[in-house]
Amino acid sequence: MNKFKLICLTGLLVGSVCTIRAQEKKGHSFKIENGHFQYDNKPLQIHAGEMHYARIPHQYWRHRLQMLKALGLNTVATYVFWNFHEPEEGKWNFEGDHDLATFIRTAQEEGLMVILRPGPYACAEWEFGGYPWWLQNVPNLEIRRDNPAFLAYTQKYLNRLGQEVGNLQISKGGPIVMVQAENEFGSYVSQRQDIPLEEHKSYNAKIKKQLEEAGFEVPLFTSDGTWLFEGGATAGALPAANGENNVESLKKAVDQYHGGQGPYMVAEFYPGWLSHWAEPFPKVAASKVAQQTETYLKDKVSFNFYMVHGGTNFGFTSGANYNKQHDIQPDLTSYDYDAPISEAGWATPKYDSIRNVMLKYVDYKVPAVPKPMPVIEIPSITLDKVVDVLGFAEQLGGNEDEQPLTFEQLGHPYGYVVYSRRFNQPINGKLSLKGLRDYACVYVDGEFVGELNRYFKHYDLEIDIPFNSTLQIVVENMGRINYGAEIVHNNKGIISPVTINDIPITGNWLSTPLPLSETIEPTKLLGLGQAIDNKQAQQNMPVLYEGSFELSEVGDTFLDMESWGKGIVFVNGRNIGRYWKLGPQQTLYIPGAFLKKGKNSLVIFEQLNQQPQKSVRTVKVPVLDKLALQ
Known part of the structure; x- marks a missing residue:
């Protein structure tokens, strides 16, 4: 080859590579314009399903995303749980099951768009609604308020999140098409009327601004019941609705807060529901879900199944609710949610019903349903x-103080603490743990006396402590409240004085965190x-x-x-x-x-x-x- 031909060929190759790179960098576009979601300047209806990478082993992410795609959906939505990535202040984890970027890239490889819901508040029946437990130890910090200490931490979190996944936005060649600002804030406004509405709105606007400053440039949206848009909507973000089955009500509410036009999206369409310990497992009929899906498809309403696949609250990640009957309602370990895709990733009859409806309406190819993962049985x-836990706790020692120490004071995020106190004089009567958070087994010299339980509001029992005996109380944290006004009261352990016959028992309390x-x-x-x-x-x-x-x-x-x-x-x-x-x-x-x-x-x-x-x-x-x- 002569020199002239070599130069020409080299030039052609360089030009081709530059063109390819320019095309890759350009990628696709997504915007909200003329009342529509537009993908590459063409109107698009979002058919999304929510699944949380944090509730699924990373080895199974691709399978679950393929299950979502085979249902006929084009988008996956996921919360980002702050405490999942910053379990200790300044110690970040984005590896293995925490590798959000890999989850997002896997979704793109499977041909799915991604909706990111980073909070910083998530709810989601997740421990503390996604907030790190250690925020409660920061002086002068008030969560979910226009509070300088709190907003300093939310900015750090969102900035770090931007570093991890900002380059995966559609504007940069990735699959992220929308990002949610805060979460269900309108419901919190309705529950915290002790805070001026102006402050609520100021806080909400600041979270939106922090997302933008962290580099999130795709369209932002909020998520609330339509009747809560007044408190939850924020200027510059699309108001999307939760649990709204009536299309006319949806359109009316969105038009009121979004310039008199769409697009219209149900950000949480519930094919199942959350479940608590000691309560019936709720179920939603497949026919009802399929019928509502068809309503949205006919009326060109975008939607997101919450949940399309729930997964599992492994470890201590499950949160809790509360109501008038129960001071706490701990969520199950399973987050099956009666979802179309079961906890173990199986297609359910509900899945088949929805898929049949989707196939009638979508104009893109829907792949075959993947096979489930292999299942085994271990007979015995x-x-x-066997190890005695009370004796085990004695060997560990603990922290001695005038009062039992909370989990937060002990720097112990989750699990169990053994509280013990030696009595030099006999005492008997009514033992009261009004500050129990959340469940306790009570012993005297290793002998079981009874259990106390925040769920059943059972805080008292009769006790007889002989001369020179030890009272032992094993307290379990059953998950911090994740929803409602009580989210600001989330210390765990024994948070107020222990009393016997209404007399506070002080001095020589030993608090021992169990290393579980x-x-x-x-x-x-x-x-x-x-x-x-x-x-x-x-x-x-x-x-x-x-x-x-x-x-x-x-x-x-x-x-x-x-x-x-x-x-x-x-x-x-x-x-x-x-x-x-x-x-x-x-x-x-x-x-x-x-x-x-x-x-x-x-x-x-x-x-x-x-x-x-x-x-x-x-x-x-x-x-x-x-x-x-x-």
């Missing part, structure tokens, strides 16, 4: 080691405690059970906890969540991604131990709707 796992967190090292943990013979495992004694099992093949499975009392389970050192005999959830989902060929470990913290156990099994079908209140 022998529990061959999101993950554990089973051998190291159990090595700290005193092993006891399983035959001698005293009834009503809180214990740690350990077992192991061998697998030649891995797959999803469900741990059957129906004969157990109350506690949490670790599989290969990973906290898979809480169980409670009251139901309605009686099984715990174990993803195959958490298992391995060969030897696997199992650790169970059983708080009640009313029926000492020797083994546990798994089943292939979950049980999420069986109440056992007696």
